[in-house]
Amino acid sequence: xxxxxxxxxxxxxxxxxxxxxxxxxxxxxxxxxxxxxxxxxxxxxxxxxxxxxxxxxxxxxxxxxxxxxxxxxxxxxxxxxxxxxxxxxxxxxxxxxxxxxxxxxxxxxxxxxxxxxxxxxxxxxxxxxxxxxxxxxxxxxxxxxxxxxxxxxxxxxxxxxxxxxxxxx
Amino acid sequence: xxxxxxxxxxxxxxxxxxxxxxxxxxxxxxxxxxxxxxxxxxxxxxxxxxxxxxxxxxxxxxxxxxxxxxxxxxxxxxxxxxxxxxxxxxxxxxxxxxxxxxxxxxxxxxxxxxxxxxxxxxxxxxxxxxxxxxxxxxxxxxxxxxxxxxxxxxxxxxxxxxxxxxxxx
Numbered sequence: 129x130x131x132x133x134x135x136x137x138x139x140x141x142x143x144x145x146x147x148x149x150x151x152x153x154x155x156x157x158x159x160x161x162x163x164x165x166x167x168x169x170x171x172x173x174x175x176x177x178x179x180x181x182x183x184x185x186x187x188x189x190x191x192x193x194x195x196x197x198x199x200x201x202x203x204x205x206x207x208x209x210x211x212x213x214x215x216x217x218x219x220x221x222x223x224x225x226x227x228x229x230x231x232x233x234x235x236x237x238x239x240x241x242x243x244x245x246x247x248x249x250x251x252x253x254x255x256x257x258x259x260x261x262x263x264x265x266x267x268x269x270x271x272x273x274x275x276x277x278x279x280x281x282x283x284x285x286x287x288x289x290x291x292x293x294x295x296x297x
Numbered sequence: 298x299x300x301x302x303x304x305x306x307x308x309x310x311x312x313x314x315x316x317x318x319x320x321x322x323x324x325x326x327x328x329x330x331x332x333x334x335x336x337x338x339x340x341x342x343x344x345x346x347x348x349x350x351x352x353x354x355x356x357x358x359x360x361x362x363x364x365x366x367x368x369x370x371x372x373x374x375x376x377x378x379x380x381x382x383x384x385x386x387x388x389x390x391x392x393x394x395x396x397x398x399x400x401x402x403x404x405x406x407x408x409x410x411x412x413x414x415x416x417x418x419x420x421x422x423x424x425x426x427x428x429x430x431x432x433x434x435x436x437x438x439x440x441x442x443x444x445x446x447x448x449x450x451x452x453x454x455x456x457x458x459x460x461x462x463x464x465x466x
Contacts (some may be wrong), residue, residue, distance in 0.1 A: 205422030239425045253374030258407045260429040 130194035130296040131158045135213065135236065136181055141201035142172030143282045144230045145179065148197050151289045157296060162188055164198075164210040173276040175199045186212035195296060200231020200251060208239035218242065221275065226295045228277040232287050234258055237276065247273040249280050299363035300327045303403065304382065305350055310370035311313040311341030312451045313399045317366050320458045323399065326465060331357055331365075333379040342370045355381035359388040364465060369400020369420060377408035383449045387411065390444065397446040399457050403427055406445070416442040417451050 132152050136145065153159055163170065163181030171178045196217065198204060207213050217240040221227055229237055234250040235257070237243050244262035249271045259265050263273075270279045270287035275297065279288035303314065332339065332350030340347045365386065367373060374394050376382045380433055386409040390396055398406055403419040404426070406412050413431035418440045428434050432442075439448045439456035446464065448457035 205420075208425065209421050235422075235426075238429065241306065251374075252378050254426075257404075257423075257429065259406065260426065271418075275362040 129157045129179075131160065131192060131195050132159050132292075132296070133162045133188065133196040134179075134236075135185075135196055135198045135207055135217075136163050136170045136179055137168070137203035137206040138170045139173040139202035140170060140199045140245045141231055141282060142176045142242035143285060144199035144201065145172065146177050148228075148230075148292060150295075152197070152292065155293055155296070156222075156227050160188075160193075162213075162216070164207060164213050170203070171194045182273070184212065185210065185216040188216050189224060190216060190225070193220060193225060195226035195228065195292065196220055197292065198233035198236050200229075200233050202232070204229075204232040204235040208236045214240045223262050224275045225276065226275055226292065228288065228292050230279040230284065231281055234278050237261075237278075246276050247271050248276065248278045250278060251280055262274070298326045300329065300361060301461075301465070302329050302331045302357065302362050302365040303348075304354075304365055304367045304376055304386075305332050305339045305348055306337070306375040307339045308342040308370050309339060309368045310400055310451060311343045311345045312454060313368035313370065313402075314341065315346050315357075316401075316454045316460060317368070317397075317458050321366070321461065324465070328331075329357075331382075331385070333376060333382055339372070339441035343349035351384050353381065354379065354385040357385050359385060359392060359394070362389060363396060364395035364397065364461065365389055366461065367396075367398040367402035367405050369398075369402050371401070373398075373401040373404040377405045381419055383409045393444045395444055395446065395461065397457065398463050399448040399453065400450055403447055406430075406447075411445070415445050416440050417445065417447045419447060419450055
């Protein structure tokens with residue numbers, strides 16, 4: 129089975145964390161919640177779920193991770209300005225590990241500069257930023273482009289989760 | 298005196314609208330609140346102030362406006378995906394009118410593609426998007442680059458307002 133990291137900060141979009149996290153666990157994979165720092169209590173913006181980061185991005189070993197999932201909401205704006213966090217995503221991309229982001233999640237991919245030449249979708253409000261980062265924007269429920277998986281909104285979660293689990297097989 | 302538009306949608310950053318708006322009025326300028334549609338009630342994300350949009354961007358006459366101010370918060374993500382709104386900002390820029398954005402306000406400038414070759418600041422969470430849109434990013438309380446004025450956070454409001462009023466003299 130795979131080891132899957134979830135990249136989290138406060139005010140993430142609740143269901144975009146909870147549903148992929150629950151399904152990845154249910155499929156039997158190992159998980160770890162990574163943040164800018166260790167031990168940070170992160171409540172979803174809708175306050176329906178809370179998680180605590182288990183390790184800091186600076187402590188993560190890219191060789192031991194098979195995939196990283198980046199939920200949306202306001203969290204990605206906090207994650208993308210932390211150099212260690214951005215470096216971890218860059219390192220995982222260099223190793224062609226699975227990198228999955230939904231809604232505002234691709235903001236972290238933009239800051240890690242890993243979307244050039246890829247196809248990507250995102251929440252429509254950051255579409256122009258995805259395009260400016262060098263990706264071809266597709267308005268689809270899920271876009272798989274090499275090792276990168278992206279989706280638009282909570283409604284796309286079933287497709288997003290399906291493609292993550294497909295890649296972990 | 299000048300005619301100054303404020304570009305608004307729900308969930309703007311309260312003080313980034315209220316303080317520039319009040320000061321521009323106090324200085325004797327005429328104001329108009331423009332949105333994606335006319336008559337939309339816009340509450341600030343902190344719920345301390347509410348404004349109603351007076352006209353839609355599609356109804357605005359760029360020739361009659363001297364400046365447009367774009368407060369931050371979540372509003373710019375809604376404004377930047379409306380073609381009429383983005384077109385209005387483009388037209389004002391072509392006429393070298395004053396375009397001022399604070400915090401997430403520059404997201405609308407990115408979508409209007411008016412930051413190429415300019416110096417700009419913004420909320421740090423969208424810094425990489427400002428850079429990818431072709432601007433030189435400066436971490437300063439206010440950056441004036443030709444007709445474009447940008448600031449980072451509510452703390453920068455005094456400098457932001459000062460430079461807007463300077464340009465309207």
